[in-house]
Every structure is written in C-alpha cells, then in structure tokens.
Amino acid sequence: MQRKRISREILKMQKNPPPGICIFAKDDKLSLLESKIKGPEGSPYEAGIFTLEIQIPERYPFAPPSIKFTNKVYHPNVDENGRICLDLLKMPPSGGWKPTIGIEGLLIAVRMLLESPNPDDPLMSDIACEYKQNIKEFIRKAKEWTEKHAT
Amino acid sequence: MDNMDNEEITMLLKYPMMRKTVENGVDKYQGVIDVNETMYKVCVAESDKGCTLKLPSELVHLQDDFITLQSTLHLKGVVSCLDALKNLIEDKIPSSAPANHCDIYIQVLFEYSEFTKFYVSLKSCYLHHDLSKISVKLLDEQNREHSVVIKVNYNGKEIFEILEYDLPVEKDKLKSSSSLRVVYDNFAGLVSELQTYFQLMEEFDRSCFVIDPVDQKYRHNYRRIWLDDNLSMIVTINPFRMCQIPEIKFLGPDSLTESYYSNINNTILEWDANGNIFIEIMKLIGLDDYPQKPETAIEEDILVNTGDCCICFSSRLNDKLPEVVCKHAFCGNSYHVECLYEWLVSVNARKVFSNIVGQCLNCEKNISCPIPS
Numbered sequence: 097m098q099r100k101r102i103s104r105e106i107l108k109m110q111k112n113p114p115p116g117i118c119i120f121a122k123d124d125k126l127s128l129l130e131s132k133i134k135g136p137e138g139s140p141y142e143a144g145i146f147t148l149e150i151q152i153p154e155r156y157p158f159a160p161p162s163i164k165f166t167n168k169v170y171h172p173n174v175d176e177n178g179r180i181c182l183d184l185l186k187m188p189p190s191g192g193w194k195p196t197i198g199i200e201g202l203l204i205a206v207r208m209l210l211e212s213p214n215p216d217d218p219l220m221s222d223i224a225c226e227y228k229q230n231i232k233e234f235i236r237k238a239k240e241w242t243e244k245h246a247t
Numbered sequence: 248m249d250n251m252d253n254e255e256i257t258m259l260l261k262y263p264m265m266r267k268t269v270e271n272g273v274d275k276y277q278g279v280i281d282v283n284e285t286m287y288k289v290c291v292a293e294s295d296k297g298c299t300l301k302l303p304s305e306l307v308h309l310q311d312d313f314i315t316l317q318s319t320l321h322l323k324g325v326v327s328c329l330d331a332l333k334n335l336i337e338d339k340i341p342s343s344a345p346a347n348h349c350d351i352y353i354q355v356l357f358e359y360s361e362f363t364k365f366y367v368s369l370k371s372c373y374l375h376h377d378l379s380k381i382s383v384k385l386l387d388e389q390n391r392e393h394s395v396v397i398k399v400n401y402n403g404k405e406i407f408e409i410l411e412y413d414l415p416v417e418k419d420k421l422k423s424s425s426s427l428r429v430v431y432d433n434f435a436g437l438v439s440e441l442q443t444y445f446q447l448m449e450e451f452d453r454s455c456f457v458i459d460p461v462d463q464k465y466r467h468n469y470r471r472i473w474l475d476d477n478l479s480m481i482v483t484i485n486p487f488r489m490c491q492i493p494e495i496k497f498l499g500p501d502s503l504t505e506s507y508y509s510n511i512n513n514t515i516l517e518w519d520a521n522g523n524i525f526i527e528i529m530k531l532i533g534l535d536d537y538p539q540k541p542e543t544a545i546e547e548d549i550l551v552n553t554g555d556c557c558i559c560f561s562s563r564l565n566d567k568l569p570e571v572v573c574k575h576a577f578c579g580n581s582y583h584v585e586c587l588y589e590w591l592v593s594v595n596a597r598k599v600f601s602n603i604v605g606q607c608l609n610c611e612k613n614i615s616c617p618i619p620s
Binding site for chain 1: 558559586
C-alpha cells in the first residue's frame with residue numbers, strides 16, 4: 097500500500113508539477129526521494145535551487161516523512177544540518193501531520209516557509225532575532241548564502 | 248467724525264473684528280482675527296517704536312518667532328504686523344479645514360481631455376468619478392493589450408504617477424510627472440522597447456509545455472519548461488538585453504542536469520546574438536525541438552478520485568472498498584477501515600466498545616470506525 101501511494105504521488109507531481117518544485121526517487125524501494133526547489137520569486141532565495149532529501153518512514157503515510165535541506169540555508173527555521181522546523185512535519189498532538197497532506201503538500205509548505213519565515217517559532221534564534229530587528233542585514237546574508245551554497 | 252487715514256480703512260476691511268481704543272495716548276487694537284476659519288484673540292498696542300503684540304495662550308509658543316520676524320522685516324503699522332502674524336499662524340498651525348484641491352482638479356480635467364483628444368492607440372481610457380485615478384488600455388504594434396492605472400497624487404509636485412501595470416520593469420523606471428502625457432509616453436515607450444521580449448515569451452507559451460508561471464503575465468520574465476518527467480528548465484530573460492544569453496537553470500536529478508550544463512558549456516561560444524533567440528536557446532541546450540506534453544491518463548492528474556480512500560489514495564485494499572464515509576454534509580470523504588483505524592490509533596483516539604472515535608482528516612468533525620478483527 098505504501099509503495100503504491102508514493103508512486104502515485106510522484107507520478108502526479110511529475111505530470112503536473114507544483115510551482116518551482118520537482119521530485120524524483122533516489123532508490124527503487126521509493127524510500128528515499130529527492131526534490132529540487134527553486135527559491136520563490138521576490139524572496140532572498142530567488143536565485144537559488146535548493147535540494148531536499150525526503151526519507152519515507154516504514155509507517156508512511158501514518159507517520160510523516162522526514163525532509164531536510166542538503167544545501168546550507170540562511171533561514172530562521174532551518175538549522176545548520178538542514179533540518180526544518182515546520183508544524184506539518186511532526187505528529188499530532190504537537191504537530192499537524194495528517195495522511196491527507198502528502199509529499200506535495202509538504203514541499204509546497206517548505207517553499208512557502210522560504211517565502212515567509214516564521215521567526216516566532218525559530219530553530220536558529222539569532223537569525224530569527226536578526227529577521228525581526230534588522231531585516232536588511234538578514235536579506236543580505238540570505239542572498240549571500242544562496243549565492244554561495246545553492247547556485 | 249475724524250477723518251480716517253488709509254491704515255484705518257485697510258484695518259476695517261481686513262480685520263473688521265478688531266476694535267480701536269486710545270489709552271494714555273497709545274493706540275490699542277483689541278479683538279479677534281480669523282485664520283483658516285479659527286478665531287484668535289489678540290491685542291496690539293501701537294506706539295512710535297512699533298507694535299507690541301499680546302498673543303492668546305494657544306499662540307504663546309509663536310511669540311519668539313514673531314519678534315524675530317518683526318525685527319528682520321522692520322514691520323511698522325498694525326496692518327503689516329497682523330498680516331505677518333496671520334502668515335505665521337498659517338505656516339505653523341495645520342489647518343483643520345479640508346484642503347482645497349480645485350487647482351489640481353482643473354489640471355487633471357484639462358490634462359485628461361487633452362490626452363483623450365490626441366492619442367489614437369488607446370483602446371479605452373477612463374477617469375474615475377472621484378478624479379483619483381485614470382485607467383488606460385493601450386494597444387501595441389502587435390495588438391497586445393496593456394493596462395495601466397495612473398494615480399492622481401494630490402500631495403506632491405508630480406501629480407501623475409503610475410500605480411498598477413504589468414511589465415517586467417522595476418517601479419523606479421516609471422516616470423512620475425505633472426503632465427499626463429509625459430507619464431503615458433514613458434510607459435508607451437517601454438512597451439515598444441519590449442516588443443521582442445513579448446514575442447519571445449509568447450513563442451515559449453505557444454511552443455513549449457510551460458509549467459511555471461501558471462498564469463503568465465507580461466511581468467513574468469521567466470518560464471519553467473518541461474523537458475522530461477524528471478527534468479525541467481528555468482529560463483530567465485533580461486527584457487532589455489534580448490541578445491544576451493539568458494540565465495538557464497535545470498530542475499531535476501543531478502545526473503541529468505549535469506549533462507545539460509556541460510552541453511551549454513560546449514555550445515556557448517556558438518551563441519549568435521543576431522539570430523532568433525528562441526532557436527538560439529534550443530541550440531544552446533542541444534535540442535532540436537522542445538518536447539511536447541505527453542498525453543496523460545486522467546487518473547495521473549488527480550491524486551484522489553471521489554470514493555477513493557483518502558489515506559492510501561486507492562479504491563481497493565486487500566480486495567475491500569472504502570467502507571467508512573464521513574457522515575457530515577459537504578465532506579463525505581471515504582476511508583478503508585484498516586487505514587482509518589491505523590491512523591486513529593497512531594493519534595491515540597478514544598476506543599468505545601467495538602469502535603474507535605476520532606476526527607475526520609478532512610473536516611475534523613467526529614468520525615467513528617469499527618475496530619477490525
């Protein structure tokens with residue numbers, strides 16, 4: 097059941113790709129996927145193409161996949177190892193994962209997070225502080241990192 | 248009655264609410280003056296040395312300014328003193344009366360009527376009833392329609408300013424001016440400068456399977472083009488430097504994108520700045536033609552069909568159909584018993600006799616599922 101659902105999800109995203117997002121499998125078992133995301137227009141990540149590693153757990157879709165960036169990203173909700181702080185990636189009651197969300201929904205949410213960071217629930221508190229107090233400097237650094245690590 | 252001198256007549260005409268008295272040989276005027284429809288109580292004593300003013304409490308902070316003004320302008324006489332005071336008040340105290348925009352209204356109407364008389368490439372032109380903006384639609388050389396909304400700015404020198412437009416141009420490239428024609432000519436000039444850009448983008452939209460942007464507008468200077476199930480390319484055009492090699496990025500597995508990037512490296516020197524850009528881009532990435540979107544079966548486009556289980560995304564699971572249907576109107580999502588049960592257990596839902604009760608994944612209202620044997 098799990099493989100059937102994932103292959104269906106991938107097929108749908110390949111035939112009808114969501115804006116700025118592309119996905120493909122890294123192994124035959126469909127337990128490791130990779131996604132490339134173009135930085136959203138108008139954001140400091142605009143010029144970059146970001147790679148995400150998606151690990152599908154055995155209990156998928158009852159447990160959420162784990163998603164992380166493999167490029168370095170300067171963002172209040174992404175840590176040095178590319179881990180992402182996103183409500184939808186966690187199980188209830190603390191998180192908001194539901195089997196109906198699917199991989200496409202998660203990737204769209206990750207891209208939206210790049211577009212509008214959530215400094216009130218940060219993983220990197222110093223970057224969150226900078227985002228709130230000195231947005232110009234934040235944008236400059238985020239652009240610089242994008243240039244360096246994602247192009 | 249004494250003969251009135253000129254000063255006294257002007258006083259009466261300009262400040263009729265000031266009454267003259269004579270105290271110990273000194274002329275004194277007492278009363279109110281009207282500035283911006285507000286009344287101020289003042290008292291002026293006129294002697295040989297000049298005038299001394301007594302200001303009401305709400306104007307006391309202007310006293311020093313007034314004294315400096317008086318000595319620099321060498322003011323003599325009551326009338327000139329009161330005139331100076333009036334100007335000072337107008338200057339320093341904001342008027343509560345609504346501003347008078349008559350001059351601007353006249354200019355807007357004049358400019359607008361001149362404008363509609365002399366331009367022929369306009370498809371439509373419409374001045375909003377409150378004179379706040381002008382919507383213009385113009386047709387370019389290829390009969391493309393471009394809309395622009397020009398705002399009337401009542402608080403600046405440049406009263407016409409472009410508010411909404413759809414061009415791949417930063418706002419600071421658009422001119423503001425006190426002449427509607429200058430603003431429009433600047434915009435129309437950009438449109439005609441961008442003709443080759445519009446042509447190229449239309450060529451992409453016509454000949455390729457464009458993934459992004461979904462709703463293409465003139466301001467979108469990029470196209471994400473489908474190359475393969477796993478691969479797409481993003482071409483970003485510099486609208487004002489059309490013969491330059493555009494920025495090209497690929498979205499897909501590294502194994503595929505690397506060969507495309509090396510293709511570009513090999514062919515980049517063959518770029519012909521005078522050639523047809525659309526074909527030049529194709530040559531650059533080593534294609535004979537852009538691939539067309541393959542026919543897809545309907546089930547590939549839709550993730551979950553009506554009646555499918557919204558957890559496993561299929562209708563049959565171990566030969567069973569989705570049996571649990573959400574009872575709430577407008578929802579009606581279906582689930583296999585096994586799927587819904589496993590999910591409700593993972594979120595620690597309540598068990599009641601032979602059922603487990605939790606929330607529907609779609610509408611979040613209560614849903615009950617039999618516990619499978």
